[in-house]
Amino acid sequence: xxxxxxxxxxxxxxxxxxxxxxxxxxxxxxxxxxxxxxxxxxxxxxxxxxxxxxxxxxxxxxxxxxxxxxxxxxxxxxxxxxxxxxxxxxxxxxxxxxxxxxxxxxxxxxxxxxxxxxxxxxxxxxxxxxxxxxxxxxxxxxxxxxxxxxxxxxxxxxxxxxxxxxxxxxxxxxxxxxxxxxxxxxxxxxxxxxxxxxxxxxxxxxxxxxxxxxxxxxxxxxxxxxxxxxxxxxxxxxxxxxxxxxxxxxxxxxxxxxxxxxxxxxxxxxxxxxxxxxxxxxxxxxxxxxxxxxxxxxxxxxxxxxxxxxxxxxxxxxxxxxxxxxxxxxxxxxxxxxxxxxxxxxxxxxxxxxxxxxxxxxxxxxxxx
Amino acid sequence: xxxxxxxxxxxxxxxxxxxxxxxxxxxxxxxxxxxxxxxxxxxxxxxxxxxxxxxxxxxxxxxxxxxxxxxxxxxxxxxxxxxxxxxxxxxxxxxxxxxxxxxxxxxxxxxxxxxxxxxxxxxxxxxxxxxxxxxxxxxxxxxxxxxxxxxxxxxxxxxxxxxxxxxxxxxxxxxxxxxxxxxxxxxxxxxxxxxxxxxxxxxxxxxxxxxxxxxxxxxxxxxxxxxxxxxxxxxxxxxxxxxxxxxxxxxxxxxxxxxxxxxxxxxxxxxxxxxxxxxxxxxxxxxxxxxxxxxxxxxxxxxxxxxxxxxxxxxxxxxxxxxxxxx
Numbered sequence: 001x002x003x004x005x006x007x008x009x010x011x012x013x014x015x016x017x018x019x020x021x022x023x024x025x026x027x028x029x030x031x032x033x034x035x036x037x038x039x040x041x042x043x044x045x046x047x048x049x050x051x052x053x054x055x056x057x058x059x060x061x062x063x064x065x066x067x068x069x070x071x072x073x074x075x076x077x078x079x080x081x082x083x084x085x086x087x088x089x090x091x092x093x094x095x096x097x098x099x100x101x102x103x104x105x106x107x108x109x110x111x112x113x114x115x116x117x118x119x120x121x122x123x124x125x126x127x128x129x130x131x132x133x134x135x136x137x138x139x140x141x142x143x144x145x146x147x148x149x150x151x152x153x154x155x156x157x158x159x160x161x162x163x164x165x166x167x168x169x170x171x172x173x174x175x176x177x178x179x180x181x182x183x184x185x186x187x188x189x190x191x192x193x194x195x196x197x198x199x200x201x202x203x204x205x206x207x208x209x210x211x212x213x214x215x216x217x218x219x220x221x222x223x224x225x226x227x228x229x230x231x232x233x234x235x236x237x238x239x240x241x242x243x244x245x246x247x248x249x250x251x252x253x254x255x256x257x258x259x260x261x262x263x264x265x266x267x268x269x270x271x272x273x274x275x276x277x278x279x280x281x282x283x284x285x286x287x288x289x290x291x292x293x294x295x296x297x298x299x300x301x302x303x304x305x306x307x308x309x310x311x312x313x314x315x316x317x318x319x320x321x322x323x324x325x326x327x328x329x330x331x332x333x334x335x336x337x338x339x340x341x342x343x344x345x346x347x348x349x350x351x352x353x354x355x356x357x358x359x360x361x362x363x364x365x366x367x368x369x
Numbered sequence: 370x371x372x373x374x375x376x377x378x379x380x381x382x383x384x385x386x387x388x389x390x391x392x393x394x395x396x397x398x399x400x401x402x403x404x405x406x407x408x409x410x411x412x413x414x415x416x417x418x419x420x421x422x423x424x425x426x427x428x429x430x431x432x433x434x435x436x437x438x439x440x441x442x443x444x445x446x447x448x449x450x451x452x453x454x455x456x457x458x459x460x461x462x463x464x465x466x467x468x469x470x471x472x473x474x475x476x477x478x479x480x481x482x483x484x485x486x487x488x489x490x491x492x493x494x495x496x497x498x499x500x501x502x503x504x505x506x507x508x509x510x511x512x513x514x515x516x517x518x519x520x521x522x523x524x525x526x527x528x529x530x531x532x533x534x535x536x537x538x539x540x541x542x543x544x545x546x547x548x549x550x551x552x553x554x555x556x557x558x559x560x561x562x563x564x565x566x567x568x569x570x571x572x573x574x575x576x577x578x579x580x581x582x583x584x585x586x587x588x589x590x591x592x593x594x595x596x597x598x599x600x601x602x603x604x605x606x607x608x609x610x611x612x613x614x615x616x617x618x619x620x621x622x623x624x625x626x627x628x629x630x631x632x633x634x635x636x637x638x639x640x641x642x643x644x645x646x647x648x649x650x651x652x653x654x655x656x657x658x659x660x661x662x663x664x665x666x667x668x669x670x671x672x673x674x675x676x677x678x679x680x681x682x683x684x685x686x687x688x689x690x691x692x693x694x695x696x
């Protein structure tokens with residue numbers, strides 16, 4: 001008898017995994033919050049190892065990014081392209097089209113907008129010029145996004161690597177323009193593109209370039225588009241199961257190409273806001289890794305554009321704050337990437353505990369029940 | 370003739386870090402894990418290897434090149450494998466999305482390496498984390514005596530030991546995947562984990578091992594980038610030094626259609642493309658030369674997807690998590 005009990009005990013593993021069916025919203029957000037806290041604690045450990053008081057460092061990060069008006073404006077300026085690119089990526093990721101080419105699409109948009117800023121500023125007044133730049137950026141971004149979508153739809157070409165390669169190709173084209181035909185002839189001979197004329201610059205609203213308004217409009221539009229339109233529904237179906245989409249009569253290639261046009265166009269417009277609003281010029285840093293970080297913003301927000309606002313703001317605070325602590329504590333600013341990475345790991349890991357629960361041996365709830 | 374010879378040598382030197390990254394990722398992908406963190410793991414391996422040698426040189430008065438090299442390699446492998454371990458825990462045990470986890474690993478690894486490289490540099494009197502000539506020479510000298518032979522010497526024996534290590538690794542990996550029992554098991558895990566599981570293969574163990582060892586191999590690629598002085602200074606931490614080579618390696622896996630032997634060819638071709646502008650004058654701007662490797666990758670991607678030959682296809686379960694409970 002005793003032996004039997006022992007044998008039965010042996011058969012049950014120490015930990016079992018069961019799918020949760022009934023987790024409340026509050027509880028799932030509590031798990032996510034706990035994950036962020038855990039990540040920040042790990043970050044604190046790094047600062048301790050470097051010999052700094054983590055509380056002072058974190059406090060300085062917050063002060064540097066939110067404490068002053070200049071700091072706040074800088075933080076918003078960092079958040080704008082990040083949020084815009086995350087919104088751009090959302091429909092593609094919803095469709096499980098792994099567009100890691102936002103970087104290149106931003107540059108494509110930036111290049112197109114810069115063309116008009118450099119060569120049409122004399123002939124067009126401000127408002128029409130900005131509109132033309134906006135549209136050119138959208139079209140260029142859309143085309144840059146359409147190329148991999150076309151090959152994916154037609155032959156199933158791996159889009160992850162294709163979009164990635166297009167990033168480097170866009171960067172190469174930008175470098176060529178900067179060193180060759182678009183080089184500032186009046187400058188110091190340094191290979192840079194001239195600053196835009198004043199009528200090619202986005203106006204400032206509340207101290208930050210108007211790009212933030214454009215991006216916030218896209219947040220709302222994308223939220224509505226994904227949630228309440230037929231096209232948004234089609235995107236979700238293709239993402240869940242391509243076979244289902246095909247059987248129900250949807251044209252998957254058409255949806256893939258259309259969605260990537262939208263995704264690329266928004267990324268292109270982000271490029272426009274960077275060259276015309278933030279930098280007043282085009283350079284190799286116009287995209288500056290935003291396209292990659294935006295992926296994580298989009299994913300952490302569960303592809304919900306409204307939540308992306310908060311995540312983008314959070315990462316912008318980290319980035320701006322890292323600049324501050326580099327000055328004050330001489331901690332390298334790359335710590336922002338380290339913290340972002342750790343937070344991402346924690347968030348990715350915690351999803352498991354939201355979807356599943358662990359059942360330890362002997363804690364009731366037998367599966368055979 | 371001399372120019373052709375220098376071109377080939379430069380191509381081999383430029384292709385070797387890609388070879389390590391590609392081989393590591395082939396091993397990883399054969400287990401069904403698509404790890405997009407190669408760039409990050411290369412960064413981690415590079416900085417850890419450099420730091421290992423740096424601290425070893427600081428600690429002893431008369432550094433021994435062999436010891437220094439071994440320390441660098443062990444540190445590089447362990448640190449990159451640690452990155453792969455994070456990825457494995459998240460994707461295999463916690464079933465997170467492989468694409469996003471890989472990207473997160475790249476962000477983390479890039480930040481980690483730049484952070485560490487700069488932080489250690491800040492403590493050095495020169496403000497740079499740099500190793501001395503003993504270690505640098507050990508990583509950059511060819512085979513003594515043989516390399517002085519005419520033509521053949523330069524063509525075959527002038528490379529540093531990591532080049533030969535990479536070639537050896539490719540051969541070993543080809544044998545492992547094609548001829549050994551464990552390799553066959555690994556491939557079956559990547560093709561159909563449920564079948565492998567039913568046949569009594571420990572799917573989780575194979576996935577973990579392949580991903581972590583693959584990550585360690587990628588780390589050697591990062592170490593090579595840091596230590597090699599063919600493209601300027603070697604043996605010193607340069608901000609963002611890996612600079613997209615990890616991503617090319619991911620693409621090369623497709624170019625090589627998951628075959629270690631073809632990875633040799635692929636990395637040579639891509640190495641050649643990346644140094645071409647110094648040797649072949651086509652009368653086009655330098656920046657356009659720089660995008661050749663990427664255009665070549667795109668062409669290969671499209672060609673592979675259009676041809677659809679059976680033996681050229683990716684492992685069937687690539688990118689998918691294995692849920693034993695949901696078979």
